[in-house]
Amino acid sequence: MLVRYHGGEGMLAWAFHRISGVAIWAFVILHVIDIFLVGAAPKVYDTLLSFYATPIGILMEWLLGAAVLYHALNGLRIVIMDFWPPMTRYHRVMWRINWVIFAIIGIPVTWVIFRQFAHALGWTI
Amino acid sequence: MSARYTRGSGRVKPGGGGLELAVWYLMRLSGLGLFVLVISHYLILHVITAPDKENADWIVQMRWSSVFWRAMDWLLLMLVLFHSFMGMRTVVGDYSRGGVRVALTMALYALAFFLFAIGTIVVMTLPNVVPPG
Secondary structure: OOOOOOOOOHHHHHHHHHHHHEEEEHHHHHHHHHHHHHHHHHHHHHHHHHHOOOOHHHHHHHHHHHHHHHHHHHHHHHHHHHHOHHHHHHHHHHHHHHHHHHHHHHHHHHHHHHHHHHHHHOOOO | OOHHOOOOOOOOOOOOHHHHHHHHHHHHHHHHHHHHHHHHHHHHHHOOOOOHHOHHHHHHHHHHHHHHHHHHHHHHHHHHHHHHHHHHHHHHHHHHHHHHHHHHHHHHHHHHHHHHHHHHHEEEEEHOOOOOO
Protein backbone atom coordinates (compact mmCIF):
# COMPACT_ATOMS: atom_id res chain seq x y z
CA MET A 1 0.00 0.00 0.00
CA LEU A 2 2.73 2.44 0.93
CA VAL A 3 4.49 2.15 -2.42
CA ARG A 4 1.37 2.34 -4.62
CA TYR A 5 0.96 6.10 -4.42
CA HIS A 6 -2.10 7.33 -6.29
CA GLY A 7 -1.55 11.01 -5.64
CA GLY A 8 -3.49 13.45 -3.54
CA GLU A 9 -2.96 14.97 -0.12
CA GLY A 10 -5.13 12.38 1.65
CA MET A 11 -2.93 9.48 0.51
CA LEU A 12 0.26 11.35 1.34
CA ALA A 13 -1.10 12.36 4.76
CA TRP A 14 -2.00 8.71 5.42
CA ALA A 15 1.43 7.40 4.33
CA PHE A 16 3.29 9.94 6.49
CA HIS A 17 0.95 9.15 9.41
CA ARG A 18 1.73 5.44 9.16
CA ILE A 19 5.51 5.86 8.75
CA SER A 20 5.75 8.35 11.65
CA GLY A 21 3.49 6.15 13.79
CA VAL A 22 5.61 3.02 13.33
CA ALA A 23 8.80 5.03 14.02
CA ILE A 24 7.34 6.48 17.24
CA TRP A 25 6.17 2.99 18.31
CA ALA A 26 9.74 1.67 17.89
CA PHE A 27 11.12 4.54 19.97
CA VAL A 28 8.47 4.01 22.69
CA ILE A 29 9.73 0.42 23.15
CA LEU A 30 13.31 1.66 23.56
CA HIS A 31 12.26 4.54 25.83
CA VAL A 32 10.19 2.43 28.27
CA ILE A 33 13.11 -0.02 28.54
CA ASP A 34 15.68 2.76 29.09
CA ILE A 35 13.58 4.38 31.83
CA PHE A 36 13.20 0.95 33.48
CA LEU A 37 17.03 0.85 33.56
CA VAL A 38 17.08 4.06 35.66
CA GLY A 39 15.92 1.84 38.54
CA ALA A 40 17.40 -1.52 37.52
CA ALA A 41 20.80 -0.49 36.13
CA PRO A 42 21.41 3.28 36.40
CA LYS A 43 24.93 3.05 34.94
CA VAL A 44 23.59 1.36 31.80
CA TYR A 45 20.99 4.13 31.50
CA ASP A 46 23.69 6.80 31.79
CA THR A 47 25.74 5.04 29.10
CA LEU A 48 22.71 5.04 26.77
CA LEU A 49 22.08 8.71 27.61
CA SER A 50 25.63 9.52 26.53
CA PHE A 51 24.76 7.97 23.14
CA TYR A 52 21.56 10.08 22.96
CA ALA A 53 23.82 13.13 23.52
CA THR A 54 26.10 12.36 20.54
CA PRO A 55 25.52 14.24 17.25
CA ILE A 56 23.85 11.11 15.76
CA GLY A 57 21.66 10.75 18.87
CA ILE A 58 20.64 14.42 18.66
CA LEU A 59 19.84 14.06 14.94
CA MET A 60 17.58 11.11 15.80
CA GLU A 61 16.00 13.14 18.63
CA TRP A 62 15.23 15.89 16.09
CA LEU A 63 13.69 13.38 13.63
CA LEU A 64 11.64 11.91 16.50
CA GLY A 65 10.33 15.39 17.31
CA ALA A 66 9.38 15.94 13.65
CA ALA A 67 7.59 12.55 13.54
CA VAL A 68 5.71 13.31 16.79
CA LEU A 69 4.68 16.80 15.64
CA TYR A 70 3.49 15.59 12.23
CA HIS A 71 1.61 12.62 13.74
CA ALA A 72 -0.01 14.85 16.39
CA LEU A 73 -1.16 17.52 13.91
CA ASN A 74 -2.40 15.05 11.29
CA GLY A 75 -4.05 13.00 14.05
CA LEU A 76 -5.94 16.11 15.17
CA ARG A 77 -7.03 16.63 11.54
CA ILE A 78 -8.32 13.03 11.43
CA VAL A 79 -10.19 13.46 14.75
CA ILE A 80 -11.81 16.69 13.50
CA MET A 81 -13.03 14.95 10.31
CA ASP A 82 -14.13 11.76 12.07
CA PHE A 83 -16.09 13.58 14.78
CA TRP A 84 -17.43 16.33 12.46
CA PRO A 85 -17.72 14.68 9.00
CA PRO A 86 -18.70 17.94 7.17
CA MET A 87 -15.13 19.12 7.90
CA THR A 88 -13.89 16.43 5.47
CA ARG A 89 -14.62 19.00 2.71
CA TYR A 90 -11.73 21.05 4.11
CA HIS A 91 -9.22 18.20 4.42
CA ARG A 92 -6.79 19.85 1.95
CA VAL A 93 -7.01 23.21 3.72
CA MET A 94 -6.39 21.52 7.09
CA TRP A 95 -3.43 19.61 5.58
CA ARG A 96 -1.86 22.94 4.53
CA ILE A 97 -2.65 24.57 7.89
CA ASN A 98 -0.90 21.59 9.52
CA TRP A 99 2.31 22.32 7.63
CA VAL A 100 2.13 26.00 8.64
CA ILE A 101 1.77 25.01 12.33
CA PHE A 102 4.50 22.39 11.80
CA ALA A 103 6.86 25.15 10.60
CA ILE A 104 5.83 27.65 13.33
CA ILE A 105 6.61 25.10 16.09
CA GLY A 106 9.33 23.21 14.22
CA ILE A 107 11.65 26.09 13.29
CA PRO A 108 12.32 27.39 16.84
CA VAL A 109 12.59 23.82 18.17
CA THR A 110 15.05 23.04 15.35
CA TRP A 111 17.15 26.03 16.39
CA VAL A 112 17.31 24.85 20.04
CA ILE A 113 18.17 21.28 19.00
CA PHE A 114 20.71 22.55 16.45
CA ARG A 115 22.47 24.36 19.33
CA GLN A 116 22.62 21.04 21.26
CA PHE A 117 23.99 19.43 18.08
CA ALA A 118 26.62 22.15 17.63
CA HIS A 119 27.57 21.88 21.32
CA ALA A 120 28.00 18.10 20.97
CA LEU A 121 30.34 18.69 18.02
CA GLY A 122 32.29 21.28 20.03
CA TRP A 123 31.27 24.22 17.84
CA THR A 124 30.79 27.59 19.47
CA ILE A 125 27.73 29.50 18.27
CA MET B 1 -8.46 -0.41 0.04
CA SER B 2 -10.23 2.75 -1.09
CA ALA B 3 -13.52 1.42 0.27
CA ARG B 4 -12.01 1.20 3.77
CA TYR B 5 -11.00 4.84 3.98
CA THR B 6 -12.91 8.02 3.46
CA ARG B 7 -10.80 10.38 1.40
CA GLY B 8 -8.57 12.46 3.64
CA SER B 9 -10.15 11.13 6.83
CA GLY B 10 -9.44 8.33 9.29
CA ARG B 11 -10.32 4.67 9.20
CA VAL B 12 -14.07 4.14 8.77
CA LYS B 13 -15.92 3.85 12.07
CA PRO B 14 -16.78 0.17 12.67
CA GLY B 15 -20.52 -0.48 12.60
CA GLY B 16 -22.57 -2.55 15.00
CA GLY B 17 -20.94 -1.37 18.23
CA GLY B 18 -18.89 -3.71 20.38
CA LEU B 19 -15.16 -3.83 21.08
CA GLU B 20 -13.97 -2.59 17.69
CA LEU B 21 -16.12 0.54 17.96
CA ALA B 22 -14.79 1.13 21.50
CA VAL B 23 -11.21 0.81 20.19
CA TRP B 24 -12.02 3.25 17.34
CA TYR B 25 -13.20 5.86 19.86
CA LEU B 26 -10.37 5.13 22.33
CA MET B 27 -7.73 5.60 19.58
CA ARG B 28 -9.07 9.08 18.95
CA LEU B 29 -9.54 10.01 22.62
CA SER B 30 -6.07 8.70 23.60
CA GLY B 31 -4.71 10.58 20.58
CA LEU B 32 -6.19 13.85 21.88
CA GLY B 33 -4.66 13.19 25.32
CA LEU B 34 -1.30 12.34 23.76
CA PHE B 35 -1.41 15.53 21.64
CA VAL B 36 -1.04 17.49 24.88
CA LEU B 37 1.05 15.02 26.91
CA VAL B 38 3.63 14.03 24.27
CA ILE B 39 4.22 17.51 22.86
CA SER B 40 4.63 18.95 26.39
CA HIS B 41 6.85 15.97 27.35
CA TYR B 42 9.12 16.60 24.35
CA LEU B 43 9.23 20.39 24.85
CA ILE B 44 9.98 20.12 28.60
CA LEU B 45 12.57 17.32 28.41
CA HIS B 46 14.24 17.98 25.04
CA VAL B 47 13.88 21.70 24.36
CA ILE B 48 13.50 23.65 27.64
CA THR B 49 15.99 21.45 29.56
CA ALA B 50 19.07 20.02 27.87
CA PRO B 51 18.62 16.22 27.65
CA ASP B 52 22.31 15.48 28.28
CA LYS B 53 21.75 16.59 31.93
CA GLU B 54 18.92 14.09 32.43
CA ASN B 55 20.95 11.16 33.80
CA ALA B 56 19.69 8.56 36.28
CA ASP B 57 20.53 10.81 39.28
CA TRP B 58 18.62 13.71 37.71
CA ILE B 59 15.53 11.53 37.23
CA VAL B 60 15.67 10.29 40.85
CA GLN B 61 16.49 13.65 42.45
CA MET B 62 14.58 16.06 40.21
CA ARG B 63 12.00 14.70 37.78
CA TRP B 64 10.60 11.87 39.89
CA SER B 65 10.97 13.58 43.26
CA SER B 66 7.54 14.92 42.31
CA VAL B 67 4.47 12.71 42.70
CA PHE B 68 2.78 14.91 40.09
CA TRP B 69 5.36 14.08 37.41
CA ARG B 70 5.33 10.39 38.35
CA ALA B 71 1.54 10.38 37.91
CA MET B 72 1.76 12.31 34.62
CA ASP B 73 4.44 9.96 33.29
CA TRP B 74 2.40 6.90 34.31
CA LEU B 75 -0.67 8.34 32.53
CA LEU B 76 1.55 9.00 29.50
CA LEU B 77 2.84 5.40 29.66
CA MET B 78 -0.69 3.96 29.63
CA LEU B 79 -1.97 6.21 26.84
CA VAL B 80 1.10 5.81 24.65
CA LEU B 81 1.17 2.01 25.01
CA PHE B 82 -2.53 1.71 24.20
CA HIS B 83 -2.34 4.10 21.23
CA SER B 84 0.92 2.82 19.72
CA PHE B 85 0.16 -0.88 20.13
CA MET B 86 -3.42 -0.58 18.89
CA GLY B 87 -2.04 1.41 15.96
CA MET B 88 0.46 -1.37 15.24
CA ARG B 89 -2.40 -3.88 15.45
CA THR B 90 -4.06 -1.96 12.59
CA VAL B 91 -0.78 -2.01 10.61
CA VAL B 92 -0.39 -5.78 11.20
CA GLY B 93 -4.01 -6.27 10.13
CA ASP B 94 -3.37 -4.39 6.87
CA TYR B 95 -0.26 -6.33 5.85
CA SER B 96 -0.83 -9.88 7.14
CA ARG B 97 -3.51 -12.55 7.08
CA GLY B 98 -4.62 -15.67 8.95
CA GLY B 99 -2.27 -17.33 11.43
CA VAL B 100 0.56 -14.84 10.85
CA ARG B 101 -1.77 -11.97 11.74
CA VAL B 102 -2.96 -13.74 14.90
CA ALA B 103 0.62 -14.55 15.96
CA LEU B 104 1.87 -11.00 15.34
CA THR B 105 -1.11 -9.47 17.15
CA MET B 106 -0.54 -11.74 20.16
CA ALA B 107 3.17 -10.79 20.13
CA LEU B 108 2.14 -7.11 20.17
CA TYR B 109 -0.17 -7.66 23.15
CA ALA B 110 2.56 -9.56 25.02
CA LEU B 111 5.14 -6.82 24.36
CA ALA B 112 2.66 -4.10 25.39
CA PHE B 113 1.91 -5.94 28.65
CA PHE B 114 5.64 -6.42 29.33
CA LEU B 115 6.36 -2.70 28.77
CA PHE B 116 3.37 -1.71 30.92
CA ALA B 117 4.71 -3.96 33.70
CA ILE B 118 8.33 -2.69 33.65
CA GLY B 119 7.23 0.95 33.19
CA THR B 120 4.83 0.67 36.14
CA ILE B 121 7.48 -1.04 38.29
CA VAL B 122 10.03 1.75 37.75
CA VAL B 123 7.58 4.64 38.20
CA MET B 124 6.17 3.08 41.40
CA THR B 125 9.36 1.75 43.00
CA LEU B 126 12.15 4.21 42.15
CA PRO B 127 13.17 5.64 45.56
CA ASN B 128 11.52 8.98 46.27
CA VAL B 129 14.16 11.59 47.13
CA VAL B 130 13.35 15.03 48.48
CA PRO B 131 14.92 17.51 46.05
CA PRO B 132 17.90 19.51 47.35
CA GLY B 133 17.09 23.10 48.30
